[in-house]
Each structure stands twice: as structure tokens, then as C-alpha cells.
Amino acid sequence: MIKRTVLDATRELLRELGLTTVFGNPGTTEVPFLTDWPDDFHYILGLQESAVVAMADAYAQATRQAVLVNLHSAGGVGHGLGSLFTAYRNRTPLIVVAGQQNRALLPHDPFLGATDAPEFPKPYVKWSIEPATAEDVPAALARAYHVATQAPSGPVFVSVPADDWTATTERPIISRPRIRGYGPDPEAVDELAAALEAAERPAIVVGGAVDQDAAVVETVALAERLNAGVWVAPMSFRCSFPEDHPLFQGFLDPERGAVSDRLAAHDLVVVLGAPAFTYHVDRGRGEAPLPPLFVVSDDEQVLARAFEGTGIRATPKLAVRAILNAVGRSARPAPAPRRRPAKPSGDRLTCELVYSTLADLLPDDAIIVEETPSHRGILHDHLPITATDTGFLTMASGALGYGVPGVVGAALARPDRKVVGLVGDGSSMYGIQGLWTAARQDLPVTILIMDNTEYAAVRILGDAIGGEKLPGTQLGGIDFARLASSMGCEGVTITEPSGLVPGLTAALGDKRPTLVHIRVAPSDQTLY
Numbered sequence: 001m002i003k004r005t006v007l008d009a010t011r012e013l014l015r016e017l018g019l020t021t022v023f024g025n026p027g028t029t030e031v032p033f034l035t036d037w038p039d040d041f042h043y044i045l046g047l048q049e050s051a052v053v054a055m056a057d058a059y060a061q062a063t064r065q066a067v068l069v070n071l072h073s074a075g076g077v078g079h080g081l082g083s084l085f086t087a088y089r090n091r092t093p094l095i096v097v098a099g100q101q102n103r104a105l106l107p108h109d110p111f112l113g114a115t116d117a118p119e120f121p122k123p124y125v126k127w128s129i130e131p132a133t134a135e136d137v138p139a140a141l142a143r144a145y146h147v148a149t150q151a152p153s154g155p156v157f158v159s160v161p162a163d164d165w166t167a168t169t170e171r172p173i174i175s176r177p178r179i180r181g182y183g184p185d186p187e188a189v190d191e192l193a194a195a196l197e198a199a200e201r202p203a204i205v206v207g208g209a210v211d212q213d214a215a216v217v218e219t220v221a222l223a224e225r226l227n228a229g230v231w232v233a234p235m236s237f238r239c240s241f242p243e244d245h246p247l248f249q250g251f252l253d254p255e256r257g258a259v260s261d262r263l264a265a266h267d268l269v270v271v272l273g274a275p276a277f278t279y280h281v282d283r284g285r286g287e288a289p290l291p292p293l294f295v296v297s298d299d300e301q302v303l304a305r306a307f308e309g310t311g312i313r314a315t316p317k318l319a320v321r322a323i324l325n326a327v328g329r330s331a332r333p334a335p336a337p338r339r340r341p342a343k344p345s346g347d348r349l350t351c352e353l354v355y356s357t358l359a360d361l362l363p364d365d366a367i368i369v370e371e372t373p374s375h376r377g378i379l380h381d382h383l384p385i386t387a388t389d390t391g392f393l394t395m396a397s398g399a400l401g402y403g404v405p406g407v408v409g410a411a412l413a414r415p416d417r418k419v420v421g422l423v424g425d426g427s428s429m430y431g432i433q434g435l436w437t438a439a440r441q442d443l444p445v446t447i448l449i450m451d452n453t454e455y456a457a458v459r460i461l462g463d464a465i466g467g468e469k470l471p472g473t474q475l476g477g478i479d480f481a482r483l484a485s486s487m488g489c490e491g492v493t494i495t496e497p498s499g500l501v502p503g504l505t506a507a508l509g510d511k512r513p514t515l516v517h518i519r520v521a522p523s524d525q526t527l528y
Contacts, residue, residue, distance in 0.1 A: 007165040009138045009173055011038060016175035017145050019068045019095065021412075023056040025049050027072030029099025029112055032165040034070075044412065045440070047433035049076045051405040053083035054431055057092045058369060058402070058409030061238070061393050064214065066093040066149050073099050074114035077121060077157075082399045082430075087155045088124040089397035090237050091212060091299075093148040094155040095141070096121070100130065102163040117159035130159040134167035142174065150179045151298040151315045152209070181213065181298070181315030184322050188312045192270065192294050193326035199268035200332060202226055203291075205252065207233040207274020208396065209298065210240035215317035216388040219272060222320050223247045225327060229335040231262065233274035239392035240273065243384035246337040251380050253528040254280035260288035265335075270323075271295045273316040275302045276309060280398075281528060341381050346497045348521045351375045351450055355382035357500050358420070358448075361508055366418045367410050370394040371403030371427040372450050378525060379422065390414070401430030404447060408434045411443040418508070421447035426475055432483065438513040439488030446507045447515045449480045452522060484515035493517045 014020060021042045026034055037043060046052035049071050060067045071077050077084075077098050087094050100106075101113040114120065118128040127147040131140045137160055144156040196202055204226075210219050219241060223230050230241045234254035241248055252259050259277050263269055269291050271277075276295045293309025295302070296319045303311035312319065344352040355378060362368075365387055370379060371394060385391045393410060395402040403423035411419040428449055438445055453476035481491030490512050494503045500518075507514045 003168045003170055005165065006134050006137050006167050006169050007033065009169050009171070010141060010165075011041075013138050013142060013173050013175060014068065015040070016173070017142075018065065019145070021059070022068045022070055023052050023059070023409075024070035025052050025072065025076060026070070027076055027099060027112070029073045029101060029162045030070055032162045033097070033099065033160070044437065046405065046437050049079035050083045050401050051431045051433045051437075053080040053087060053094070053096075054402045054405035055409035055412075055434060055437065056094055057083065057087045057090060058393055058406035059413045060092050060094060061090065061212070062367065062390050062410045062413035064212065066095055066145055069094050069096045071096060071098045073101070073112045074117065074120060075112075077114070081121060081124070083401055084121055084155055085124045086395040086397040086399050086402055090395060091153050091209065092155060093153040095144050095148050096125070096155060096157045097141070098157065098159050100159045100161040103161045104163070106161070114159060118157065121157045124155070125157045126154040128157040130161075131164070134161070134164035135169045135171055137164050138169070138171070138173055142176070146176070146179055151181055181318050183318040184296070184312045184314035186322075188310070189322045189326050191310070192312065192323060195268055195292070195294065196226060196270070196327055201266045201335075202228045202268040202270065203249070203263060203266040204228050204230045205233050205269055205271045205274060205276075206230060206236070206240035207272065208236045208238035208240060209273030210316045211238040211390065213273070213316040214389065215273075215320050216240055216242070218317060218320040218324065220245065220388070222324055225324065225329050227330045227332050227334040229266070233271065233277060234259065235278045235280070235396055236274065237394050237396035238390070239385040239387070242386045242388055243380075244386045247334060248338055249335065250338050251377075252277065254278055255283055255528055257283055257288045258528060260290055263291055266291050269293050271297075271309070272320065273297060276306045340384075344382070349495065349497045349500065349519065350521050351378045351523055352382050353497060354448070354450065354500065354518055354520060355379050357504060359383045361501075361504055362420065363418050366391070366420055367414060368392050369403060369406040369410055369419065369421045371400065371406070372422050372424040373398075373427065374424065374452070374527060375450055375523070377527070378523065400427045403427050404431045405434035405437070407445050407447055408438050408441070408443060411438070411445045412441060419443075419445050420508070421445065423447060423449055425449055425451040425453065425478065425480070428480070429478070435484055435487040435489050435513070435515065443513050444511045445513050446510070447513075449515060449517045451478075451480065451517060451519050480515060480517035488513075490514040491517065493519070495519045
């Protein structure tokens with residue numbers, strides 16, 4: 001048996017698994033992993049670990065493949081935990097490999113040592129390990145890959161002592177194919193089909209897992225066969241139904257009473273690839289009644305914690321295909337199409353005007369990366385997402401820092417698509433370092449900073465519950481165009497409605513990474 005180093009064996013495994021694009025921010029405990037970097041590997045440098053993890057998150061979402069993230073010991077992992085929390089909520093298959101101090105030093109609590117390293121990122125990883133011996137490292141990474149990519153997908157964590165990489169190993173490298181999805185129980189499908197046949201006003205609620213599993217086309221076919229209205233689940237992190245389709249009904253707000261009100265017109269609801277349901281606010285309405293539910297999910301925790309309904313466990317695409325095979329075409333009348341608000345006037349530079357204008361200028365297959373918490377509802381009203389493959393990416397966690405680096409990750413993953421970021425001024429500052437990577441990678445992205453000079457989501461929710469004199473919500477004074485220029489990107493500022501069409505047209509056509517700073521007028525729209 002030929003002896004080789006653990007590093008050699010690991011790189012061979014990574015090649016076989018397609019993990020040759022690595023996002024990272026290095027430290028000294030990562031030097032042995034990074035030394036003599038192979039020419040066929042691509043290292044994407046980010047300037048802060050949280051931004052690095054967010055870039056990798058969007059990259060994995062846009063490719064529907066696992067990706068490797070290399071972080072530094074405990075401090076670097078700590079910086080990245082906010083975005084790791086987002087990756088967990090986004091069901092993103094990230095393999096986080098963190099450096100650890102040399103094994104010989106660990107008993108002495110050394111500088112840059114990580115105490116109980118596998119425990120640090122829990123509970124927001126599916127699996128976590130520091131291998132018992134150096135020779136166990138490749139096998140640990142192989143298992144990490146299968147845990148991360150197996151439904152429901154999610155991040156995993158492997159801590160590797162620095163001296164493990166130079167140890168020798170004779171163990172063979174075993175690379176197995178990715179574990180595929182699984183179909184639903186046939187009796188459960190028959191029960192759902194019978195319920196759908198008896199229903200007079202069924203509805204479908206779609207979540208991010210539908211698009212994540214590339215099942216939007218099948219879901220459209222199912223809705224059309226059933227003549228069922230389609231709603232988007234609260235806080236969905238992807239677009240799982242084209243929003244210009246006549247059966248599209250709109251978006252459910254993350255509040256129990258609001259969900260109940262929206263679904264009250266239906267006598268059966270099928271929830272596909274989403275929790276039933278994710279809530280953010282409680283308006284004291286108690287357990288408002290919901291129609292009979294069927295919840296179809298690949299996540300056993302989603303099914304277990306649902307308070308009501310019949311659960312069916314399956315990955316989305318195979319589930320929808322099974323349902324399609326079990327139901328006939330319905331003669332029931334289709335619900336009326338959703339009515340959209342009128343186009344805004346052009347007398348004030350509002351978010352409504354920005355999104356409406358952008359809707360007219362974007363190519364049909366553009367990818368939108370969104371992080372504008374106080375403007376999400378306005379976006380839904382005025383910028384319909386129509387692509388049936390990765391048209392929209394955002395964070396399901398509520399942890400800020402996804403938007404700017406997410407644009408970078410999505411653009412690296414899909415160079416064939418135009419990627420546009422819609423990011424709030426407050427949100428942008430949690431991941432602004434992503435601009436530097438966009439410039440270094442020469443990505444033709446466009447990032448719109450929607451500047452309302454405040455953490456508006458906090459202020460709006462505070463107002464709604466009767467809060468007064470909330471500190472820490474006022475911003476303003478940041479020159480985002482100059483900030484972008486300092487990191488190597490083009491910077492543009494728009495302050496008047498008349499500058500919107502020419503400014504956005506030029507920015508969208510620019511092959512350089514471009515940030516457009518838009519000073520929007522305050523909005524009186526509530527959050528939900």
C-alpha cells in the first residue's frame with residue numbers, strides 16, 4: 001500500500017466529491033491545510049468569516065451542491081456562527097472544516113486552541129466531529145459530505161488539528177455517490193388523493209425546499225391539475241412558484257391569525273416543503289383555526305412539531321410526482337388571480353418605485369438575492385419572481401449578513417445568470433466585506449442598497465407593540481458609493497426619481513461589480 005499524507009488523501013477525496021471550490025479566511029492553524037494549494041482547486045477569500053459562510057451558503061443554494069468552508073479555530077468559527085445559523089435554517093449543505101491547534105499542545109490549553117471544538121457550533125449543525133486520530137480525517141470528511149447532503153440537507157462541522165495534515169496514512173479513500181431523495185408512503189398518498197378529490201377549494205402552500213429540490217415545474221403542474229390556489233409559506237427562503245402565474249395567491253405572514261385569515265377560504269391545504277407554520281409575532285389571537293392540513297416534508301422535526309394535520313415524509317420532487325400520479329384533472333373552478341397594487345407614481349423615490357422600475361428592467365432569468373427586512377412585503381407586491389429555477393435567495397433565519405456576500409456566492413455559482421442584490425442599509429453592514437471579494441473575482445453583479453437611514457424593521461415592530469423611545473434604530477451618514485469604491489467596486493448614488501431608470505439601466509449593463517446607493521423615502525407600510 002502506498003503511503004501518503006492525510007492532506008494528499010483528503011484532496012483526492014475532495015476531487016472525487018466535487019468539493020474543489022473552497023470559501024475561506026485563513027489563520028495559522030489552517031496553514032498546513034492550505035500549503036501547496038492545488039492548481040485545480042479554487043480558493044475564494046473573504047475578509048470576515050461571517051461573510052465567508054454567507055457566500056458559501058448562496059453558492060451551495062445556487063448550485064444545489066455541497067461546498068467546503070475553511071474557518072480558523074475557535075475565533076473564526078465564532079465569527080461565522082451567525083451565518084452558520086442562517087445556513088442551518090436555509091438547509092444549506094455546508095461542510096465547515098476548522099483548524100485546531102497541534103494535538104501535542106492541546107493538553108496545555110494553547111493559544112488558538114479550540115476547547116471542545118465539536119460542541120461550539122451546536123445545535124446549528126447536523127453533525128460535528130474532531131477525528132480521534134489523524135488517519136480518521138478523510139473518513140470524517142466523507143461522512144460529513146453525506147450527512148450534509150442527505151435530506152433534509154444542512155451544515156456540518158469538522159475540526160482538524162493542524163499536524164494531522166502531515167501525518168501519513170495507508171487507508172484507502174472511499175468515495176460513495178450522494179444519497180438520493182426518497183418517496184412517500186403509498187397509502188399516505190392515496191389518503192391525500194382522496195382528500196383532494198373530495199375538496200371543493202383546496203390550496204397548496206409552498207416553502208423553500210420545493211425550489212431547493214428543483215421541483216417547481218412539477219408543483220406548477222400539480223396546481224394546474226387541481227385548479228388549486230398557491231400560497232407561499234411564511235419566511236420562505238426561495239421562490240417555489242412563479243409569482244405571475246394565475247393560480248398564485250400571495251404570501252402568508254408569520255402570524256397565526258394572519259395565516260388563518262388567508263387560508264379560511266380553503267377546505268383543504270397541502271403544505272409542500274415548509275413548516276406549518278413559521279411565526280414571528282403574536283398578536284394575542286390564540287390558536288386561530290386552520291383548515292384540514294396535509295404537511296409534506298423531508299424533515300422529521302417539521303412533521304413532529306406540527307400541531308395539527310397529517311404528515312407525509314418525502315423529499316419534495318418525489319412527493320409531488322407521486323401525488324401527480326394519484327390525482328386526476330379537476331373540473332372545479334380555479335380561484336381568482338391575485339390582484340397586484342397599481343404601479344406607484346414617480347413623484348417620490350420610494351421602495352415601491354424602485355422595485356416596480358427594477359421589474360421592468362431585469363432579465364427574465366435574473367437571480368434576486370434579498371435582505372431588506374422592512375421592505376420584503378413591498379418587494380412581493382412590486383417585483384414578482386417568475387423564474388422556476390433559483391430565481392430568489394434569502395435567509396430563513398432573520399440573522400443579518402446574508403445579502404452582500406450572498407450576491408457574491410450566487411454569482412460565482414451561476415455565471416450564466418445576472419445576479420442582483422436588494423439589501424437594506426442596516427443589513428449591508430453585517431456583510432459589507434463581500435464587496436472586496438466581488439471586486440477580486442471580477443463579478444458582474446449589481447447590488448442595490450435601499451437606504452432608509454434606520455433599522456426600520458425594529459422600529460416598525462416596536463411601534464406596533466406600543467414601544468416608545470427605542471434606542472439604536474437610527475442610522476444614516478454612510479456613503480455607500482464611496483465605500484464600494486474603496487473596495488474596488490463601482491459606486492453610484494441615486495437620490496431623485498428621475499435618476500432611477502438611467503441609473504439602474506447603466507448599473508445592470510455594467511460588467512463590473514456595481515453598488516447602487518438609493519436614498520429611499522420612508523415607507524408607512526407595516527411589516528406584516
